[in-house]
Amino acid sequence: MASGDRDLLVDFDAEELALLRQLFRDEAHDALEQVTTRAQGVTIGEAVAEAVHEMMRVTHTLKGSAGTVGLNDVVDLAHKLEGALAAIRSGQRPWTAAFAEAVVEIADGIRTHVDAFGDPPRAAGLAARVHELLAPWSESRRTVGTMTPPHGTARPELLSRPRRRPPTEPAADVDRDDRDEPASASRSIMLPGSLPASLAADLTSDGVVSDDVDGSASTSLPAMDSSTGYDARTLLRVEPERINELMSAAGELLFDRNRIERRVQLLRTLTRDLGRARQTLRDDTAGVRGASTEALRAAVESRLRAVESQIAALTTQLAQTTAALLDETEAMRRNLGELQSGLTRVRMQTARALFAQLARALRAAARTAGAKVELRTRGEDTEFDKAVAERVTDPLIQILRNAVVHGIEPPAERVLRGKAATGTIRVHARQEGNLVVIEVADDGRGVDVKKLRERFVESGRWSRARAELASDDDVLHALFDPGVSSRDEADELSGRGIGLDVVRETVARLGGEVRMTSTPGRGTTFTLRVPVSTAVSQAMLFKVHGQVYALPNTQVVDTAFVDAGVETWPPGPGGAPVVRLEHLLAVPSIPLPDPPPARRPAVVVQYADQRLVCTVDKLVGPREIVVKQLGPLLAPLPLFAGATISGSGKVQLILDPAALVRAAYPDRPLASPTAAEAAPEALAGRALVVDDSRAIREALTSMLAREGWIVDVAEDGARALALAEQLPYDLIVTDLEMPRMGGFDLIDRLRAEPRTRATPVVIVSSRVTPETRRRAKELTVQGLIAKPLTRRKLLEVLYPETGKRDKG
Amino acid sequence: MGADLKNVIVFAIAGVRHAAELKWVREVVTLGFVTEIPTAPPGLTGAFNLRGNLVPILDPGVLVGGRPGPMPRQGDGALLVELDGVTAALRVDKVDEVATLQQTPDGLAVLDGRGRIVPLVDPSAVLRRAIADSLATRGDGDGELGPELTVDGLRPVRDPTTGAKTPPGFDGDTTLG
Known part of the structure; x- marks a missing residue:
């Protein structure tokens, strides 16, 4: 296989060969499907002759394509199948049910073999198996006579022109010239199989939740501690089909690009032809002026007509090429879209991995608390963005720990209340439009709203009047306020610093919300609604005129304290211009204290090789933010690139570094367009x-x-x-x-x-x-x-x- | 025509009673923390977070050609209106009533229970006007209304030299001819 690839690399580069094989695989599937359908069709009474003819035709096509992409095993197999079919067609053998079955099996076998071409040993094994299947039907004769030999030994035949040199002579040249190509055709995709063994083992034990969704925690949890567990978050696990989808979309793009490049070449030729036509026209016009005799004038006129018709032809070609170019651009746009959505899908992961992590965390929490809890999950196949999954993991673990510590009663108490000794926590994920809804429900003691109300008053958190006016829902949701815990003791498990307030804040940052319902004695349910997909990025946050703004970290190269009154920073030549951000934002500046501070904080922005130092009122610091689109009302405003929502639910605007730089360098001349590369003139x-x-x-x-x-x-x-x-x-x-x-x-x-x-x-x-x-x-x-x-x-x-x- | 009855919501902006057809109003909301939008046109007075979504706040007083209202603040009432997927909050002083009222013959107002004329506001026109004002701030003739590119990581960046939005990596280097 490897040497075959090397030969093929003379014809194609590695990238191209991989793509051609991908195309071939799809075609082979179609062809073999047709063979199967036809064979089965005969069994239910279709005409044998027609079916055999059709099967031979597609098998033959398959053989030709397989040879071109260098899959010689497939050529062999297709050739033998074709031979077996030919024996039926020529009447040497009757069509039997056994043969029909064998054809179906052989087609299946070839298909499996084709799919395995990336794994030569396996492919060889599969091919051997198909050869076995074919053996009873193959004859060691070539009487059919219509087949070309299976391998590429046939010379092309020149029919209308003589061949001048022996075909073997120049081969060495061709080979040497093309050996510059990379010799390895294979591009590996990193899949679990190619991971180091230890890592792969971690992945398997870590990322897989038992399919037995109703199984108890003790049996379905992966046998791994969260402390030693491999952190599945650092690796993006992608199903091979998705990579294949992307590969095929990328392949289409490559072909689109080639086609467009060729059209552009054609356009260049047309431009050149038009130029020549114009030159002819100019020469002839000069000729008309000097034409003295009637005969000469007539000659020139006829030449002008010829030029005119030449221009007309060129115009038609130009129009056709432009139309084709438009079609191809459209195709490229479509394929790009597919690639983009494919990439978005790659970022999506199912809830399965999340559930596995929750199961591990719950097991650890239950062990520490000495509680007996089982986890039941539903909706493993719910998909959401990896970034979202990462960010809801901690809040969900917090909710689970709360349930273990505060919710689930000790076994004895549960039995007294007529519940099963083992508590149950149900985690259910589902998609609702653009949101993923995750419900965490325990069957524990629930929250006693009446008691909670009293506690709020006792602790001085609420006035009695407020407590009386508040609805049960208000009281329950006050648990999400900072500093509230439904139990007095701050225990290790539910975490000292991290409580429900952090849960709400984290979910709010994602642009989601968390709700809570509870029935005393029956249990508590938390419902998280988070967007399926979200764009998270690093940003530098700072305050101007009392509002917090953000700049993407990728364009913030530094922060600085800038001396008051300087115009460039660092001062002197080569420094970047200093701009007061409140001026760019056209907001009134806060009156400076008297005497004014000697230095002001600033962010140093760099965009497209241009630096800008923006002074601000206060630096807040770097943060991870969820980028929200501005929508049609705000998007046109040039200074803003997006918005984010703070943990406390405030909208914060993200400044567009490009717009800031543009505002600071208003007179910057346009970058000179790169000279168009010289058109290759040699056109065949x-x-x-x-x-x-x-x-x-x-x-x-x-x-x-x-x-x-x-x-x-x-x-x-x-x-x-x-x-x-x-x-x-x-x-x-x-x-x-x-x-x-x-x-x-x-x-x-x-x-x-x-x-x-x-x-x-x-x-x-x-x-x-x-x-x-x-x-x-x-x-x-x-x-x-x-x-x-x-x-x-x-x-x-x-x-x-x-x-x-x-x-x- | 004269007997046309309309389901309307009656509210006050800048001290003047107005009515809007209910079909435009998705809900009546209380504004959360209001973020000011520097450089925005006068009718676009801020934005707030409604259930995780960024919602612009409009001053209907400005946009219907009347007096501007006060700057919106947290706790103010607003009508959430939607047109072709564009959502905005129209800040109002207060909401009076939801009623079925008779339209005046010219179709520009309704008559309330006591026979007073209450001018009708068309929230869709207000929204369109606001979008047009916002587009006008660009001043580069880019009047094209379209959704921003939303592919993660491919946020459009603006070329500082041309102001054209191009996703990174696709810098349009194909020059024809």
């Missing part, structure tokens, strides 16, 4: 690639583009014909067997049109027979290439008499 022309296999299309596009061709693609003959009617092509490379309109039909139609009668056509097919050759010759086809396709074969057909193929 415009080619059209026609193939129903996406992998082959992209492979051909890549090979031709390297030779300077501008390439359009079509997935069948009909589409190709439509394109060829619009644009003049210098080369058409086509497959033969395609849905809607096959290759020969396409060439027939092309040859019938005067415009395309002489267009060079190259056939790339997996089925090259004497009959194919005869028809190809009749249709004046330039060359015939047997799949699997390689760059060398293509170049030999395209540039038979030049040394062009030595080009890198």
Whole structure:
């Protein structure tokens, strides 16, 4: 496999090969699915001949694509399957139920094998298994005669031009030139399997909660202490399918980019052509002026008409190219969107890991308190942003500890009250619109609101009148106020400093809320509502005119104390300008005390290589903030980039460093646009690639583009014909067997049109027979290439008499 | 037409009674801590946090062309209005009543229980006006209304030289021709 890859790296770079194989995999799945469906179709009475023909067709296509992306095992397997099918078609063997079953199994086997191509030993094992399945149906003969040999040994055939040099001679050049490419085609994704063993073990024992959601804590908790447990938060665990989605989106982008680059090249050519047309026009105009005779004038006029029609043609091409460019840009935009949403999904994690952490914390808390508690969880598959999950973990653990310490009664007391001796805490996560709702419910003693009311009065926290006026809900929620504990003793478990006030503050910072309900004797339920996703970033906070503002930490390079009255900091040349932020914000400055302070605090902002020192009233310090969008009403204001909500629920504005810098450097000239890179002028022309296999299309596009061709693609003959009617092509490379309109039909139609009668056509097919050759010759086809396709074969057909193929 | 009945909420702004059709008003709220928005146009008097969401506060007095009201403060009453996903709070002095009242023939006011004319305020027009005022502060002709990019970590930054918003990493270096 490795050596095969190295050969292929001559044709493709590593990145491209990986993507082509990804495309191939999808195609193989489709093809094998069709084989399966057809085989099963025959079992329920469909016509055998038609089904076998169709199965052979897709198997054949599969074989060709597999060879092109260097998966020779697949070529072998497909080849054998095709042989077995051919034996049925030729009547050598009857269709039997056993054969149908075998075909389904073989298709499954090939599919599994294809999926395993990243794991060569496993893939080889799977291939061997499929060979076993195929053995009873394979014949050691080649009587069918229609198949090309499975490996890339077939030379391309030049039909209309002689081949001048022996095919083996220049190979060394090609190889040497291309060896610059990285030799390793594989790009590894870090998955648990590739982690150090110890880490991997931690992950498994740590991140997995038993599926038995109603199992008791003692059986379902991972056997690991929170103190020694691996901190799952530092690693983002991503399901492989999500990486695959991203890979495929990134791959699409690569193709989009290539296509757009080619269009831009074409635009450059058109610009050049237009320039030439203009030059001709100018010369001829001068000619008209000097034209003395009628005959000369007529000649010039006819030349002008020729130029006019040339310009008309260029205009049409320009319009078509622009339209195509727009389409491709749109496709790129769509793919970018997919990539972005894919990335957002990568950041999402299920509640499973969170629940595992809670279970561990609860177990530790229960052990310390000597309580018997079991945890029941629901909604493991609820998804939310990793950042949100991280931030709700501590509040949830705090709530659990409170439940263990304050809520769940000792077993004896529980039995007396007619409850099960073991307490139960239920954690239930679910999504409601853009919010994740997490409920934590215990079946403990609940909160006695009446007693709580009295305690608030006794402790002097509330006046009697206030306590009497307050609703039960008000009293309950007063527990979230700072400094309140429902038990007098500050105990180790529920934490001295961290109480419900911190829970509320943390949740509020996330832009969420926490509610609490309680029934005395029955238990307490906390309900957290937090956004599914949130953007958290580091910021520097400071006060100006009594309000707190934030600046993203990435643009705050320093804080400083700046001497009053200086205009640059540090003073002297090279210092950055000092700006009073209240001036930029146009808020009245607080009257300075008398005498004014000698120095003022400042933040040093750097954006796009420009520094600015902003003096403020007071530095608050660095904080982690949740960035909120401003919305259509506030977003247009140039100075602000967003807002955040403080722990106490105040809106704080985030300043836009770019706007500050722009305000401070108003006369800064625009950056000079970078000179457009020199246009590569060597163009081979415009080619059209026609193939129903996406992998082959992209492979051909890549090979031709390297030779300077501008390439359009079509997935069948009909589409190709439509394109060829619009644009003049210098080369058409086509497959033969395609849905809607096959290759020969396409060439027939092309040859019938005067415009395309002489267009060079190259056939790339997996089925090259004497009959194919005869028809190809009749249709004046330039060359015939047997799949699997390689760059060398293509170049030999395209540039038979030049040394062009030595080009890198 | 003259007998048109409207479900309205009657409130006072800058001491003058006004009415608004109920369909525009999502709820009546009490303002939390009000954050001032420096550089904002006069009708946009602040913002506050309502259940984790940032809600701008508008002075309907300014926006309907009347007298400006006092600066909003925590505890003031406000009508929460929504238009096409844009939410804002209209600060009011007090809310009088919710009633079904007869519209005047010109459609610009309603008649209250005692036959007095109460001018109708169109909250959607107030919102549109506020958005237009806000856009006008840019002064660079960027009148395009659109949601900000919300992809985490790809917050748009403004190029200091052009003021154009581009997500980092996509600096538009493709020059055609």
